[in-house]
Amino acid sequence: xxxxxxxxxxxxxxxxxxxxxxxxxxxxxxxxxxxxxxxxxxxxxxxxxxxxxxxxxxxxxxxxxxxxxxxxxxxxxxxxxxxxxxxxxxxxxxxxxxxxxx
Numbered sequence: 001x002x003x004x005x006x007x008x009x010x011x012x013x014x015x016x017x018x019x020x021x022x023x024x025x026x027x028x029x030x031x032x033x034x035x036x037x038x039x040x041x042x043x044x045x046x047x048x049x050x051x052x053x054x055x056x057x058x059x060x061x062x063x064x065x066x067x068x069x070x071x072x073x074x075x076x077x078x079x080x081x082x083x084x085x086x087x088x089x090x091x092x093x094x095x096x097x098x099x100x101x102x
Contacts, residue, residue: 011018025031084092 011021022028023030026035
């Protein structure tokens with residue numbers, strides 16, 4: 001039976017370079033050696049940090065001082081009456097008569 005379907009290689013469709021991708025596999029020699037090099041550098045770093053922690057004097061701990069309180073002003077009195085201008089009233093009427101636009 002002959003069909004018009006072909007095998008789709010999604011890596012090619014997505015523009016993935018399979019040879020380059022295989023080079024990054026964790027079982028490859030280069031990746032194993034890179035992991036060993038990075039592990040050695042990490043061990044050296046932490047050994048140096050531990051040595052410096054023994055040699056350097058410890059800094060005194062900071063003493064917590066709470067912030068000083070600032071008195072706030074009391075609340076202002078509410079406005080008991082307010083006179084609207086004619087322009088403000090017109091704007092309010094137009095916004096209430098907006099009907100379907102809201």
